[in-house]
Amino acid sequence: MENDAKTVTIRKLRQEEEIEARDIVVSAFYGQIVTLRAAVCFVLAVFSGLRHILEPLIFCLYVILGLLMTIFHAVTNSVLISVVLTAAWSLPTAWGLIYCSFYGLYVRSRRRELDHLYSYYNGKAGSKFWVAVCGEKIVGTVALDRVSDTVAELKWMSVLPEYRRRGVGTRLMKRFEGFCRSERVRKIRLHTSRIQPEALRLYQKWGFVWTNTTSLAAMHGHYLLQKLI
Numbered sequence: 120m121e122n123d124a125k126t127v128t129i130r131k132l133r134q135e136e137e138i139e140a141r142d143i144v145v146s147a148f149y150g151q152i153v154t155l156r157a158a159v160c161f162v163l164a165v166f167s168g169l170r171h172i173l174e175p176l177i178f179c180l181y182v183i184l185g186l187l188m189t190i191f192h193a194v195t196n197s198v199l200i201s202v203v204l205t206a207a208w209s210l211p212t213a214w215g216l217i218y219c220s221f222y223g224l225y226v227r228s229r230r231r232e233l234d235h236l237y238s239y240y241n242g243k244a245g246s247k248f249w250v251a252v253c254g255e256k257i258v259g260t261v262a263l264d265r266v267s268d269t270v271a272e273l274k275w276m277s278v279l280p281e282y283r284r285r286g287v288g289t290r291l292m293k294r295f296e297g298f299c300r301s302e303r304v305r306k307i308r309l310h311t312s313r314i315q316p317e318a319l320r321l322y323q324k325w326g327f328v329w330t331n332t333t334s335l336a337a338m339h340g341h342y343l344l345q346k347l348i
């Protein structure tokens with residue numbers, strides 16, 4: 120099979136490939152946001168936020184929802200319709216806000232890095248950007264952004280949809296972690312989210328565990344994971 124993981128090799132990114140790699144990373148990112156699954160994940164996240172209701176920002180959010188419901192109730196005189204209207208108004212609005220602030224801004228704030236992957240990762244001591252290639256085509260990416268001598272951040276893990284579930288992500292993880300061990304990195308950390316359940320499973324399989332994050336971030340479904348090696 121042409122897109123079998125065995126026909127894929129892992130190597131460092133070449134300068135002439137940085138735009139191709141960037142496009143794979145960005146499309147993998149956005150490909151997960153504008154989906155029904157992401158919307159459902161977000162709805163679940165809103166409900167899981169109830170656990171943090173005593174925290175100021177989250178409390179304000181629910182107060183706004185309560186006010187809206189009261190207004191809709193005053194107009195329609197029906198509890199059911201006011202709940203439905205509040206949900207219909209709030210979920211897409213909040214989802215849009217989160218999309219713009221969290222995901223839109225996240226990628227935007229890293230635009231300089233994404234547009235210059237080669238120079239960014241080659242210019243920073245201890246950092247690396249690897250690609251999985253099949254023939255001459257890039258089918259996967261992963262980056263190591265060095266935070267300190269002993270701490271590394273895993274970024275931009277992505278595999279082209281038609282190459283997924285064939286062990287390419289695993290091979291990228293192996294290369295990443297092997298390099299960390301050879302460099303005596305002690306801690307690997309990474310950010311992921313509820314809308315990336317495949318990635319979450321991959322990281323958990325590799326021994327990453329959930330660590331501190333703010334409850335607002337938890338409500339977005341944003342996770343900070345880490346692994347000590």
Ligand SMILES: CC(C)(COP(=O)(O)OP(=O)(O)OC[C@H]1O[C@@H](n2cnc3c(N)ncnc32)[C@H](O)[C@@H]1OP(=O)(O)O)[C@@H](O)C(=O)NCCC(=O)NCCS
Nearest residue numbers: 276277278283284285286287288289311315317318320321
């Ligand atoms: C996450 C991603 C890189 C995994 O790549 P992959 O090549 O499919 O991964 P592998 O085939 O090596 O699978 C490794 C493990 O990941 C998990 N996994 C991957 N895809 C999965 C899926 N669709 N459902 C459930 N688990 C999955 C499994 O634990 C799997 O191990 P198993 O095969 O023994 O069950 C890929 O799905 C992807 O690019 N997703 C979109 C981008 C993304 O979310 N990046 C992470 C940013 S934080």
